Amino acid sequence: MSVSQRPGGRSARVRAAVLTATRGLLADGYAELTVERIAQAAGVNKTSIYRRWTDLEGVLGDLLSEYASAVAPIPDTGNLDTDLEELAQLVRRGMTGEPGELITALAAAAPRNPRAAQIVRGFFAERFGLAKAVVDHAVARGELPQDTDAPAAIEVLGAPFFLRMLVIDEPIDEEFARRTAAAAAAALRAGVFSPALPASSASAPSNIEGNACP
Amino acid sequence: MSVSQRPGGRSARVRAAVLTATRGLLADGYAELTVERIAQAAGVNKTSIYRRWTDLEGVLGDLLSEYASAVAPIPDTGNLDTDLEELAQLVRRGMTGEPGELITALAAAAPRNPRAAQIVRGFFAERFGLAKAVVDHAVARGELPQDTDAPAAIEVLGAPFFLRMLVIDEPIDEEFARRTAAAAAAALRAGVFSPALPASSASAPSNIEGNACP
DNA sequence: CCCCAATCGCAACTCGTGTTGCTTTTTGCA
DNA sequence: TGCAAAAAGCAACACGAGTTGCGATTGGGG
Numbered sequence: 270m271s272v273s274q275r276p277g278g279r280s281a282r283v284r285a286a287v288l289t290a291t292r293g294l295l296a297d298g299y300a301e302l303t304v305e306r307i308a309q310a311a312g313v314n315k316t317s318i319y320r321r322w323t324d325l326e327g328v329l330g331d332l333l334s335e336y337a338s339a340v341a342p343i344p345d346t347g348n349l350d351t352d353l354e355e356l357a358q359l360v361r362r363g364m365t366g367e368p369g370e371l372i373t374a375l376a377a378a379a380p381r382n383p384r385a386a387q388i389v390r391g392f393f394a395e396r397f398g399l400a401k402a403v404v405d406h407a408v409a410r411g412e413l414p415q416d417t418d419a420p421a422a423i424e425v426l427g428a429p430f431f432l433r434m435l436v437i438d439e440p441i442d443e444e445f446a447r448r449t450a451a452a453a454a455a456a457l458r459a460g461v462f463s464p465a466l467p468a469s470s471a472s473a474p475s476n477i478e479g480n481a482c483p
Numbered sequence: 484m485s486v487s488q489r490p491g492g493r494s495a496r497v498r499a500a501v502l503t504a505t506r507g508l509l510a511d512g513y514a515e516l517t518v519e520r521i522a523q524a525a526g527v528n529k530t531s532i533y534r535r536w537t538d539l540e541g542v543l544g545d546l547l548s549e550y551a552s553a554v555a556p557i558p559d560t561g562n563l564d565t566d567l568e569e570l571a572q573l574v575r576r577g578m579t580g581e582p583g584e585l586i587t588a589l590a591a592a593a594p595r596n597p598r599a600a601q602i603v604r605g606f607f608a609e610r611f612g613l614a615k616a617v618v619d620h621a622v623a624r625g626e627l628p629q630d631t632d633a634p635a636a637i638e639v640l641g642a643p644f645f646l647r648m649l650v651i652d653e654p655i656d657e658e659f660a661r662r663t664a665a666a667a668a669a670a671l672r673a674g675v676f677s678p679a680l681p682a683s684s685a686s687a688p689s690n691i692e693g694n695a696c697p
Numbered sequence: 698c699c700c701c702a703a704t705c706g707c708a709a710c711t712c713g714t715g716t717t718g719c720t721t722t723t724t725g726c727a
Numbered sequence: 728t729g730c731a732a733a734a735a736g737c738a739a740c741a742c743g744a745g746t747t748g749c750g751a752t753t754g755g756g757g
Contacts, residue, residue, distance in 0.1 A: 279723055280734065299594045305714075314736050319715065321734090373594050376650055380513045380591045389650055424651075425666050428642035436590055436645055437638075438604055452639050452670035459669035461662060493753055494704065518744075528706050533745065535704090 286311040287318055291328050292367065299374045304328075326378045326385040329371055336368045337392055343399055349407040350454050356403055357426060357450035361441055364430050376435055397423050404457065418462040426453035500525040501532060505542050506581065513588045518542075540592045540599040543585055550582045551606055557613055563621040564668050570617055571640060571664035575655055578644050590649055611637050618671070632676040640667040 290311035294302050304325050308315035322328045344355035363369065379386035397420060404419035429449045433439050456462065504525035508516050518539050522529035536542045558569035577583065593600035611634060618633035643663045647653050670676065
């Protein structure tokens with residue numbers, strides 16, 4: 270990681286110490302996390318943290334940006350279902366690790382801290398923007414109609430993970446990810462995200478593409 | 484509402500004053516909300532609040548429980564699609580009003596406050612438990628297979644609302660609710676929530692019930 | 698009608714977060 | 728090597744949340 274991005278330089282050293290200390294404390298739960306504790310764990314004065322990052326959320330945002338830069342390759346297997354499935358598993362792995370803690374902490378701060386809100390929004394705007402490629406590819410392949418609303422579909426794919434992470438407290442396991450991907454796939458195939466047919470009676474599987482009933 | 488649930492009695496009067504003051508302040512945004520401000524607005528000493536409710540979140544939980552008791556009737560139109568649609572619109576109306584603010588505030592506090600977490604979890608355990616009736620009814624009607632996982636389906640229906648409310652910041656309008664309901668309906672009809680077929684290849688619309696291809 | 702228990706008000710206090718002014722150290726560069 | 732700018736350390740402070748002890752008020756039951 271970018272822990273020792275320039276071994277010389279006190280600033281870089283402080284930055285690295287703060288970030289790694291934050292990682293460590295974050296593993297012990299968000300409730301334990303505070304600027305002063307980080308400063309103490311990092312062997313750094315708290316004013317240094319406040320001056321550089323403004324906030325606790327600033328530090329978290331900095332940590333998150335490391336993950337944002339390390340983008341995982343978006344699956345492209347040539348098939349919508351497997352792409353969505355792999356994408357969901359990717360999300361699952363992201364949510365259940367350290368970035369999950371980060372997201373939780375930042376989302377929790379968001380309603381009171383506009384900057385935190387913007388960090389979270391920006392992060393997912395980018396992620397969702399990348400992820401929607403799997404839908405676009407399916408459209409290009411002819412698996413889905415031209416006017417498919419890719420962002421909306423990605424939203425439906427990702428949403429259940431957030432629900433379980435932020436609201437309910439149920440496990441996010443492989444089976445869950447699989448089912449979530451399948452649900453998104455089914456909705457896409459049913460034409461739910463293709464505004465062609467304007468409103469209601471949305472469930473009739475409107476055989477848009479070829480693989481339905483003859 | 485239960486604002487003046489017993490006009491006599493100082494305790495009841497204080498309780499009512501605090502709750503209505505909280506409502507008022509909550510409308511001005513959660514960031515402005517604090518115990519001392521509530522006490523001031525209610526013309527009550529802050530110790531009274533701390534003693535009775537322990538927390539700011541305790542007050543919010545109390546307010547939330549009023550909504551919990553005023554359960555909206557679960558739609559039962561005799562058709563899965565319209566039931567889901569009405570359910571989604573119900574959720575939308577709930578999310579975009581005062582209870583939405585309440586949920587947001589409590590969800591934000593949850594990672595730091597175990598009691599807040601439990602309040603939110605309990606609230607939605609009950610709500611989801613009620614909502615799953617629409618799926619159960621569809622099963623009873625023969626619209627869906629017996630082994631349909633109703634709670635999972637409800638989760639998929641509800642999740643996008645939380646995503647938009649807590650993470651992204653996009654409007655929750657009628658069209659959004661309609662699409663979300665349609666997505667859940669499509670997934671249900673595709674057999675995504677019917678464990679019959681164990682794993683992968685989940686998208687082939689597995690004509691389990693009668694209303695698919697002859 | 699009066700008294701007792703519960704609850705509220707009040708004021709002082711603790712404690713942790715975040716701020717500020719100033720000094721000291723470090724680093725890049727001449 | 729020496730110097731100026733930038734960043735970190737340090738200590739004191741402001742501020743608000745939450746706590747505590749005690750006296751005052753209230754309302755229901757004898």
